[in-house]
Amino acid sequence: MPIDQIEPQLIRRCQEGDQAAFSQLYNELKDDLFRWIYSLMRDYDEAEEVFQDCTIRLFRHIGSLKDPTRFRFWLYRLVVNQANTHRSRRSRHAYTPLEEGIEVKPDHYVFRSAMPENPRKALMRKELKNHINREIAELPSRQRLSVLLFDVEGFSIREVAEFLECSEGAVKFNIHEGRKKLRESLGSLVKNLRRIGET
Numbered sequence: 001m002p003i004d005q006i007e008p009q010l011i012r013r014c015q016e017g018d019q020a021a022f023s024q025l026y027n028e029l030k031d032d033l034f035r036w037i038y039s040l041m042r043d044y045d046e047a048e049e050v051f052q053d054c055t056i057r058l059f060r061h062i063g064s065l066k067d068p069t070r071f072r073f074w075l076y077r078l079v080v081n082q083a084n085t086h087r088s089r090r091s092r093h094a095y096t097p098l099e100e101g102i103e104v105k106p107d108h109y110v111f112r113s114a115m116p117e118n119p120r121k122a123l124m125r126k127e128l129k130n131h132i133n134r135e136i137a138e139l140p141s142r143q144r145l146s147v148l149l150f151d152v153e154g155f156s157i158r159e160v161a162e163f164l165e166c167s168e169g170a171v172k173f174n175i176h177e178g179r180k181k182l183r184e185s186l187g188s189l190v191k192n193l194r195r196i197g198e199t
Contacts, residue, residue, distance in 0.1 A: 003032050003075060008068035015063050022059060029075075030055075036076070039148050040083045042137045046090075054082050073163055080145065135185045143178035146171050151179075 006028055013021035037054065038047040057078055065074050136144060145164060149155040150171070161168045 003029050003036075004072045006071060008071065011062065011065065011068035011071050014059070015065070015068070026055070033075070033079070036153065037079055037083065039136075039152055040079070040144075041086075042133045046086065050079070050083055050086050053086070054079055057082065073159075076149075076163060132182075132186065135182055138185075139178050139181060142166075142170075143174045143181070146174035147178040147182070150175050 006025065010021055010025055010028075014025055033054065034047065034051050037050050038044065041047040041050055058075065061078070065071060136147070139147065142164065146160055149160045149163060150157065155163065157168050157171050160171045164171065
């Protein structure tokens with residue numbers, strides 16, 4: 001179930017220590033929560049770690065949420081903070097990532113195709129997805145979050161501004177700049193893939 005459709009009453013029951021409510025909340029938000037975390041981390045194993053940390057923190061700190069109607073904002077802020085904490089820990093233990101042999105489950109891509117494709121097109125789409133993932137991850141933090149919240153999560157400009165604690169004008173600027181960088185970085189790749197597909 002999308003996080004924004006979770007009923008405030010369910011959150012209140014969790015805050016009161018209702019174990020059945022905790023189980024229901026977890027089952028309703030786990031898929032959408034993992035998808036959101038993966039869209040931030042762009043790595044399946046790291047997303048799994050952050051998901052586990054967020055789940056623990058969610059149930060440990062849900063009592064601190066004063067207004068259950070704002071659960072979505074509260075949870076997304078928890079996720080962003082936990083993702084940043086994870087990156088900070090990782091940067092203190094730098095390593096050289098392996099480019100080969102890492103399989104990302106396709107169900108957790110933000111951009112995916114619902115139709116089966118022939119092997120050549122599937123390979124082209126996989127290359128494009130991987131490139132999109134890398135380019136989004138390279139965006140400055142504000143631009144990355146603005147694009148993900150607005151274009152992927154469906155937040156309004158006002159909601160994104162509230163979440164990022166900035167003006168709506170700043171959000172529009174970050175979305176514009178993020179999209180422009182993605183168009184510039186992905187344009188040549190898309191053209192090359194189209195040309196290959198036509199041969």
